[in-house]
Amino acid sequence: MTATTRRRLAAVLLAMAIFACLGLVTTAAVGRPIEIGTLNALLIGAGIGLFEEFYVQGPRGNWMRAMHPLRVIVIEILVVMVLYLVALHVTHVVLGRLDDLPVVYRRLPYGLAFFTAFSIVGILMMRVAHFVGLRTLLDLIIGTYHRPVEERKVLLFLDINGSTALSERLGALTMRAFVRKFLSDLSPPIVDHGGDIYLYKGDGLIAIWNWADAFRQDAILRAVDAMFATVAHETDAYQRWFGVAPAFRIGIHGGAVIVSEQGDARRSIGIYGDAINIAARMEEAARAHNVRCVISEVVAGALADRTRVRVIGAEQVKGISAPIAICEYAPGRLA
Template sequence: MSPKTKRNIQRIIPFGIIWLFIGWFDLVTDALATGNKNTNPGIEITLTLEVFVFASVAVTITGLIIGTLEVYWFKNLFARYSFTRKLLSKFLFYTFFLFLLIFIMYPLASAIELRISPFSDDIWDRFIGFLGSGLFLSTAISLAFSTFLSLFYAAISDHLGHRVLFNFFTGRYHQPVEEKRIFMFLDMKSSTAIAEELGHLTYFELLRSYYNVLSGAIIEYEGEVYQYVGDEIVISWELDKGISGENCLSCFFAMQRDLQNKASYFQKRYGVVPSFKAGLHVGPVTTGEIGALKREIFFTGDVLNVTARIQSLCITHNTDLLISHSLLDLLKDPPSFTFSSLGPLNLKGRAQFMELYSVTNKP
């Protein structure tokens, strides 16, 4: 299974869980309120074991369908919408979807309870009565709430990032922990000149397109976006994931390739094709949640400053990618890449010299 597919599945599953838990809550509270007695058998469905299992499966599948639509379709369709407009637009679509769901699920659940065909006249007479009752309104409100909550989760996940949101929920970094990570500081070349040429609004659109192109490779090679800082992006890997298959290096060249493949698009739309340079380093960081007015997962450690300094030397040494000796040691000189030592170099603000290597991809 590819990292992208794995990531998409991890993003879809919470939708099914949200719908399942809300469905269970509704079923259990209704049963407790009535003592699980059917006070209106003409339209209400008695909560038997078979009905409970059917309802649980049905709402979970519904949540997974919504999650699939969110991940594979709506994410791109409404990418340029504001948070509120995006939420309302999708909510209107799902209103129709939920009415269709009720039209299918109520007759099936009713047929399971009565043990007769869902196409019998008794089932459809019962369904027509249900549509005109307060129970239908209550069901519609419950489904609408489930939809709204799952859409809200989708919007927050998009803004924070799936892994960041997952770490918040699990409390992984509620207490600071020390871990070893690989960092890549990637910076667009000649960004100031490009911004002056295009103007601020068009330059912003270029940045949006630029980051969208780079995102595929980051996902494919299991990187995590730590920060977007203007035209710079900071990417991080847990040590094992970054070393495995030389993901941290492969990611750089995959981003470079993807950007070259979109060169005609950038040239036609913006009149310029962006390119980038990057520095890579590895080291210990302290990771934890931080912030009073806004909380986020924060890395602190010398490795970040050093990586930024390494990236700044790319122009001086006329190379697109520089990595530290300590990272190369962990990568064990992989055969897919060529490494050229630049010798011990002085990094700004540091007394000790560090050996750096330029990296090229073998054809």
């Protein structure tokens, strides 16, 4: 099971927990047995969670993700109403309460309206968890980084080549659709190989790994291979929709960073330190040397397999006294 699938299943469990709580409230409001309301809500939560994570957030859900979020919520409310009617009958069959259905039908308009109103809260909570990220949301809630913590991370910077010229060619709106697909395609390879998306920035992103996770079976290199392989696999789709496929470059560096909560009115998890500045410089070096991926010697030295790594020079980084040795990594097919 991939990390992406595990993350999606965790989101489904969260949806089930949210809707179970809503089901208890609804059950109490309409005066129905607790076991019926809870099982009913768990089924609905599983259904809406699976729909959100494996359809809306999957390749087939591109049309929904391109819609205005409020319209998507309306569609999901309609899905909840359908799931409510299905789950209602499944619950009574499972619990052997078919004789109770006439009472349910009499109260159906009230129960359906009441649960639908509460489901809006559940859908919005799921949206918040998805937009912020389950791990980040949990860290903010329990205060993992309420006080600054020093950790060893590996950072990956990625950008599209020639994005300015490409934007002029495609136009602003088409370019955003192009970047949306590009970033959506690259996220699963990162997550599946132990990384997290730290930040989407313009036409690129910053991903992070815990130091040990990055070098376990050289996961960081496998992620790079998977990203290039994914875009290559989608070349026909890019050509069909946009008339051009993306080329991109990657820079990677790792070291000690400070991780801390940041902001006040809007809080997030921030990363600080020289390592992030050097990683950004690695991505710039990839452009300067006209290669697809540059990694620092610090990262190269921690790899188990340096077969496709070669030293190409050194880069001076502002604020760092000594030049940073850099290497080219030549992405290949996944093993």
